[in-house]
Amino acid sequence: MEEQSKPALKLQFEVSIFDIYKHYYQVRLFVETNQKEITFCLPSWTPGSYMIRDYATHLHKFNVQNTITKETVSWEMVDLHRWKLNQVPPKFEISYIIYAFEDFTVRTNYLETEFGFINPPALFLYPEGKLDTPMSVEFKVSELFPNVYCSLPRDENNPHQFYADHFDELFDSPFQLSKKNSVFFSAGTTKHELLIEGDVPFDFKTKLTNDLQKIAETQIQWMGESPNLYYLFVLNLSLPAYGGLEHKASSINYFNPELIHDDEEYKRLLELLSHEYFHLWNIKRIRPLALGPFDYQKPNLTRELWIAEGFTSFYDAYFLFHSGFLSIEDYLNKLQSDIFSLEDNEADFWMSLEESSFTAWTKYYKRNGNSHNITVSYYTKGGVLALCMNLFLLHESKEKKTIRHVFHKLNEVFVKGKQRGFTKQEFFETVKEVTGVDLKKEFNDYLEFPKPIPVDFYLDLIGIHRIQIDMVGETGFKTKEKNGNLFVQKILHRSDVDSIDLMLDDEILAINGKRASNSLLQKLEKNLRPGEKFHLILSRAGKVKETMVTAIGNYKTRKFVISEDCSVEKKELREYFLRNIV
Incomplete structure (x- = not known):
């Protein structure tokens, strides 16, 4: 008996602008098939942004017609994200409108007169059960946007037509519709293209190109290879925003154009770009098992985002340091900023790193007024964990093997060999195989349980210690000013301090009997001592009430410093950590 041939399916997308002032894209999907339903x-x-976003909210005017006869084809919406077509002809066309002005983010579509951005999962339909279907995408936008940027291969005769071998590739390849021209640079064996959206001076573009080249070369040197022949950076500097999203051959990055000429903010921009570029390896290739292939309708849950994002958060600044953009003092400041942010609330005692990863969909990405007290960031704590793991490996490994060597092995075994992600157990087995050190035994408690990492112990391995002096008082809450009035914006919970009768959005009317103002609150904060009480008069839900608050204690000066009064072994390990890329 002959094997039945698979049903044929040919897909061609056409994207145009329905109304640029109303922010609508028009999508037409031309289908050829021998299926009847x-x-x-x-x-x-969107992979990399772990929250259900219901993109179908912005899909309108869905219609299906016979390509030849123009007759309407029967269809029904069977749930909020699925459209079932019945008795379809061999050739038919689906058309729909996408609203693209919800938010200015790296994970949502956007369209205005200066540029357009398309996050493919938010725009392109896919045939259920057939993600492996190839397709073409053609843009009819040249009268408004002469350039369309994307990492997908283009048609030789039509620069606005792209091809993808399957939908995972399409959904991982965002499009930027632009009036701007790009610049190129090479690093390793990769040709890099940089598009900057926004009005920036030429010397800034030149400087950023040169700096990005150094960062890319440092990372390629760390990994020992360039996985891509081509990589696209898109940096949007047109509106105040911050964020990035990684893709297999590109990254989309947003930054506030008003800040780019400030030296410290420029370093923050480089850190963002460094972070997203490192995802070229960590996540897009070397990844936890759950992060691909994807189910685009429901969460892909993993407890290992502390590797995928946490390790990336450690290395983004570490690469900047080794590329010459951060001094030792800058780098220590970065490390201590992350460490102190974990210590400034109770979250370490509420949530483990694995829970932080697993519940990212409902907790980290759905933040509220209490999130800072109970939600651990797998970015921040994962980065601190990566630091401590590297320091422990340097101390314990006879051959100075570190996470770098572990990643080389993961790349060899799971990316190139098994062509899949790894489990937590496989990660730790690889660490032990490469370094001879049992990292799971040393660190597993900090993954599975809500427990602070003893950072001071691991930093002491390389002769870096903490200084804490000048205990001062703090109010225990943060405020926002609106029309000259003060409102409670954030309340900081501490297990060693009694709860206070204070709620978010309480209006502070008076402080110690005087009319409340920003300057009065700042004066109070400047002179507070730990345990000192102060009196507040509040307005809550139309009622006036009074409360007493006790100042919490904190150190005015706290920092990590390099110790010269330490053993030769610690000095040598510190030198290795700072002079070699671990």
């Missing part, structure tokens, strides 16, 4: 879906989320 077919269901199309729109993804509910």
Whole structure:
């Protein structure tokens, strides 16, 4: 008996602008098939941004017609993200409108007169059960946007037509519609293209290009290879925003254009770009098992985002240091900023790193007024963990093997060999194989339980210690000013301090009997002592009430410093950590 041939399916997308002032894209999908029924879906989320976003909210005027006769084809919406087509002809066309002005972010579509951005999962339908189908995408936008940037291969005769071998590739390849021209640079064996959206001086573009080249070369040297022949950086500097999203051959990055000429903010920009570029390896290739292939309708849950994002958060600044953009003092300040941010609330005692990862969809990405007290960031704490793991490996490994060597092995075994992600157990087994050190035994408690990492112990291995002096008092809350009035914006919970009768959005009317103002609150904060009480008159839900607050204690001066009064072994390990890329 002959094997039945698979049903043929040919897909061609056409994207145009329906109304630029109303921020609408028009999408037409031309389909050829021998199937009689077919269901199309729109993804509910974007890989790398772990929250269900219901992109179908912005899909309108769905219609299906016979390509030849122009007759309407029967269809029904079977749930919020799926459209089932019945008795379809061999050739038909789906058309719909996408609203693209919800938010200015790296994970949502955007369209205005200066540029357009397309996050593919938020725009392109896919045939259910057939993510492996190839397709073409053509843009009819040249009268408004002469340039369309994307990492997908283009048609030789039409620069606005792109091809993807399957939908995972399409959904991982964002598009930027632009009037701007790009610049190129090479690092390793990779040709890099940089598009800067926004009005920036030429010398800034030149400086950033040169700096990005150094960062890319440092990372390629660390990994020992360039996985891509081509890589696209998109940096949008047109509106105040901050964020980035990694892709297999590109990254989309947003930054506030008003800050780019400030030296410290420029370093923050480089850190963002360094972070997203390192995802070229960590996540997009070397990854926890759950992070691909994806189910675009429901969460892909993993407890290992502390590797995927946490390790990346450690290395983004570490690469800047080794590329010459941060001094030793700058780098220590970065490390201590992350460490202190973990210590400034109770979250370490509420949430483990694995829970932080697993619940990212409902907790980290759905933040509220209490999130800072109970939600651990797998970015920040994962980065601190990566630091401590590297220091422990330097101390314990006879051959100075570190996470760098572990990543080389993961790349060899799981990316190139097994062509899949790894489990937590496989990660720790690889560490032990490469370094001879049992990292799981040393660090597993900090993964599975809500428990602070003893950072001071690991930093002491390289002769770096903490200084804490000048205990002062703090109010225990933060405020925002609105029309000259003060409102409670954030309340800091501490287990060693009694709870206070204070709520978010309480209006502070008076402080110690005087009319409340920003300057009065600042004066109070400047002179507070730990345990000192102060009196507040509040307005809550239309009622006036009074409360007493006791100042919490904190150190005015706290920092990590390099110790010269330490053993030769610690000095040598410190020198190795600072002079070699671990």
